[in-house]
Amino acid sequence: NAGVMQNPRHLVRRRGQEARLRCSPMKGHSHVYWYRQLPEEGLKFMVYLQKENIIDESGMPKERFSAEFPKEGPSILRIQQVVRGDSAAYFCASSLTNTRGGSGANVLTFGAGSRLTVL
Amino acid sequence: KNQVEQSPQSLIILEGKNCTLQCNYTVSPFSNLRWYKQDTGRGPVSLTIMTFSENTKSNGRYTATLDADTKQSSLHITASQLSDSASYICVVSAKRGSTLGRLYFGRGTQLTVWP
Numbered sequence: 001n002a003g004v005m006q007n008p009r010h011l012v013r014r015r016g017q018e019a020r021l022r023c024s025p026m027k028g029h030s031h032v033y034w035y036r037q038l039p040e041e042g043l044k045f046m047v048y049l050q051k052e053n054i055i056d057e058s059g060m061p062k063e064r065f066s067a068e069f070p071k072e073g074p075s076i077l078r079i080q081q082v083v084r085g086d087s088a089a090y091f092c093a094s095s096l097t098n099t100r101g102g103s104g105a106n107v108l109t110f111g112a113g114s115r116l117t118v119l
Numbered sequence: 120k121n122q123v124e125q126s127p128q129s130l131i132i133l134e135g136k137n138c139t140l141q142c143n144y145t146v147s148p149f150s151n152l153r154w155y156k157q158d159t160g161r162g163p164v165s166l167t168i169m170t171f172s173e174n175t176k177s178n179g180r181y182t183a184t185l186d187a188d189t190k191q192s193s194l195h196i197t198a199s200q201l202s203d204s205a206s207y208i209c210v211v212s213a214k215r216g217s218t219l220g221r222l223y224f225g226r227g228t229q230l231t232v233w234p
Contacts, residue, residue, distance in 0.1 A: 004162070035224075042123075042208065042226040043163070056221075091162050107153075108222070110162030 004029075004111035005074075006092050012117045019079040019086070021114045025094030032075045033108065034067060037089045046090075049075060082118045089113045121146040123211050125225035133233050136199055140228045142192040142209030150212040154183050154194050157206045157227065166194070166207075199232045206230070 005024040013019050025032050030051050035043040045059040049069035060067065064082075069075040079086055093108040123144045132138050144152070151170045155163035167176045167183040169192070176183050180203075182195045196203055206227040213221050 006162075033222075040226075042224040044224070045221060093162075107165050107168055110155075110164070112160075112162045 004092055004094050004109050006090075006111035006114050008114060009112065010115050010117070012119060013082050014119050015083055016081050019082050019116055019118075021077040021079075021090050021092075021116070022074040023077070023092030023094075023111060024074040025092075026096075026109050029094035029096050029109070031095045031097070032069050033093045033095075034075075034077050035091045035093065037091060037113070039088075043091060046077070079116070082116070084118045087116055087118045089115045121211075121213060121221075121223050123209055123223045123225035125207075125209050125228050127228060128226070129229040129231070131231045131233060132199055134199060134201060137195065137197045138199060138230065140194045140196075140207050140209075140230070142194070142211075142225055144190050144192070144209070144211045144223070144225075146190075146211040146213050146223050148214045149187060149190075150214040152183075152185055152192050153210040153212070154181070154192075155208040155210060157208055159205070163208055196230075199230075201232050201234060204230060204232045 004026055007022050032049045034046040036046055037043045047060045047067045048056040052071050064080045066078045091110050091113045093110045095108050126141045153168045154166040156166055157163040166181050167178050169176050169185045171187050180197045185192045206229050208227040209225040211223045
């Protein structure tokens with residue numbers, strides 16, 4: 001099991017360009033979460049998706065950001081018309097279930113992150 | 120407001136020594152609390168997960184405690200090793216019906232272990 005795979009690991013974009021970050025969850029996991037981590041800050045929730053559905057996008061900026069998790073293929077976090085403030089590490093996590101409690105099934109497994117730098 | 124506060128912000132200890140990291144939270148209603156280890160340039164890795172009814176949970180040299188009444192948790196590391204140098208993140212989950220709900224992340228404690 002390769003774990004949660006994110007690519008690219010590093011991405012450089014100029015202001016106004018588009019950034020696409022990909023996340024392949026662990027095998028068998030159908031719940032995907034995206035987080036953003038600014039330098040010296042904690043991880044901030046952005047969006048939670050289940051196959052083909054956005055369950056909770058309350059942490060996503062209203063404009064320029066979108067996410068999808070198609071039936072086939074990885075989850076994509078898309079940032080249009082990037083600005084310098086979008087520079088951050090974007091982490092994807094996946095889980096087997098989304099049920100409350102302490103069972104290991106809802107432990108999040110994180111990817112190594114994608115570091116976006118906007119020039 | 121749901122918050123997770125960690126202390127100290129950073130900590131330096133000598134190899135072989137013990138240390139304790141603190142986490143205070145105001146997240147309500149509480150579901151569970153997790154400690155993650157994040158190495159520089161890597162994603163967080165789960166160390167422990169504790170529910171309301173659990174007071175202590177160990178994972179090797181890591182021991183987490185939880186006091187749900189005072190809303191405090193600690194992570195104790197014994198006989199530290201150089202590889203323990205990392206950021207340790209406290210994450211609290213709020214109940215939202217039957218779902219995992221929102222996770223609230225602390226900013227982490229940056230631990231450095233010196234030889």
